[in-house]
Amino acid sequence: MKTRLMLASLAAATAMAFTLPCFAADSAQDFVDKAAAGGMFEVDSSRIAEGKAQDPGVKDFAHKMIEDHGAANAKLATIAGEQKLKVPTQLDAKHKGDLDALQNGKDPFDGSYIQMQRDAHSDAVTLFESYARDGDNAELKTFAQETVPALKTHKDMIEKIAAALDTKTSSSETPKVTVGDTPDATPPLSGANSFTEDQAKGRIQDAGFSDVSKLTKDDQGIWRGQANKDGKSTTVALDYKGNVVAGTK
Structure with missing residues (x-):
């Protein structure tokens, strides 16, 4: 009986592990790596958008991302330093590829930037909410908790911009x-x-x-x-x- 209960518990734990979002962090260092990469991508992609975006609303959003994520990146670096954790200074391969596609792609810029921002903020909300709930470092956990509302606000903003541009495109093009x-x-x-x-x-x-x-x-x-x-x-x-x-x- 005990053996069956232990096996059942193990199976349940395994199932829970496989249902965790792929953007959840396994440790404090993992959280820092993912949060820093995401934050750097937000700033770098938005700097490109400030120069290439056509829609004024997209430009305004990009400017806000540079300010907000720049401040969050600096705060994360300070906390990570205090906790003796390494902060990546370069983007990972995926984000580098996205940045290159944004800079050199032939698609209409605004649409590409908006979709990348939608995906990036969806990933960020998942990462920060997960660590705010289950994080293993108190200082970083507090940072995650304090940052989640801003990320959700950004997510709502880009969804509204996307909807507005869809309406413009639908009425003028297709x-x-x-x-x-x-x-x-x-x-x-x-x-x-x-x-x-x-x-x-x-x-x-x-x-x-x-x-x-x-x-x-x-x-x-x-x-x-x-x-x-x-x-x-x-x-x-x-x-x-x-x-x-x-x-x-």
């Missing part, structure tokens, strides 16, 4: 796609697509699809795959503007 209904004739649109496979999958899931699989990017820059919607299997596509279209070929 009809807006209603996911799950018969799409307008134009989307999915051909164009250089900066979404990674993981980002494409997340975007499709956010649109209400599940079991997204077999994603491949075709020669038109459109991610295509299979997914479930309302209990039915369907083909699905994501174009470079972020339009999600079901029932495509």
